[in-house]
Amino acid sequence: MLFKKLRWTIKRHPFLYLTRFRLLSKNSDESAIASISYNTFNHQKDIPDYFNEINAKIFPHGKPDADLELVKQIVIWLFNNTKVGPGLSEPSDKALETMLYGKGGVCSDMAQIFNNFCVINNLQVREWGTTSAPFSRENGGHSFNEVYINEFNKWVLVDPSWGMLFYNDQNQPLSVIELYELSRTNQNLSFRSFIEGKIIEIDHVMKNYLNTDVTPFLICDYRNKTYDRYLKITRPFIPVFVVHFMVYILGKSYHYKFPIDDYKKIFT
Template structure:
């Protein structure tokens, strides 16, 4: 319990939350992030076998040929089978087991396991986060994904926690992250739609996470599932998670945040 409180302090205390962004953030550009995806650092053989076992359950009746249908089926299955709960800082296989047992998992956990399922299904994927600028003590941020659809030849924002896409009234295809925030000033032209009939959409939450006027998006880059799994397996539960993450940072193997649309220093204004 004490270690959990200490870990929360280092993750969520306003001063240290901002310090994490100062350490890990880089200003970027739309052109620069084109080369970044989760698949660059994570190959099929890097993903624990348990993900393949669960993947076989998800697609027990066969895998759809269209990549859009594959990610929809993945998202709906995960949303329907993961109750959610406390945030996890576990190796990826253990995290997935805990999530499927109904004992934990927040948006970042959902986004991370979705990354791994996309890798083993040969779908290019990346993970994004949203925060507020200036920093807001009452908002903890949100994690979501983006995948490259070969059938549509574009990146598409997907929120696996809610199984939804964003759209613009003048475009038929779902929006990418960059398209969402390019259209953002229009407000009235943007809408979101769930493709999971079994779950109701929390519209207030979606608006809070994506359409608040102080929202800024960042791309999570250089995350190696294999590296973090190796460190977490050896250090959990002996030392607090924040120490493990700091060691990985000192070794130069940490993930980092890229801000293609905003100056990250706006967070500290």
């Protein structure tokens, strides 16, 4: 237990957290990220077989035709069959297995496994994170996704941890950029969960999305197959931040794009 606490403390140390952003961050804009997708570097054949096995349980009677209904069915099934807990830092199939047996998983683990389910169901997906700028230890950030929904012809923010969507005053679901454009100009927006009985606290939404210090970043060029391979070889013997640094040195790392704010604000 003491070793686990020490490992967690090291993993979440501000120096490591800020160093990651110094190494991986790039400023961007809306047009530059328009076509970025997790699917570019992650194809169906690259996703572990365990995801297809579970996918058959999610859709025992066939899949809905509409993209948004497909997304909702994935999220609702995962919500009903997983439990949150400590962060995992495991290969994606191991993370899924652990979450299904109720032994752990945080928002970043959920966003990662949701990515893979979208890939095998032919949905274009990408993963976002938030952090505070300037950095604050009280706000450790949040992870969520964005899916290209064909019936709306746009990217739509999907929080798979809470089954949540954001909407404008015409009740149209919002993209990440749209959310922050409306929020920062004090225009009307709303949010709700499509999971029956799920109540989302306004304080959680403010802390993770709408606080004035929160800034979103897009996680780009993540190669699930690469990280799965290195994590299977090295875990639990080598700390996960060392594994990620090894991949960075090899030139196969993901990076962060900040389309709204200057990422250097994190360090002020």
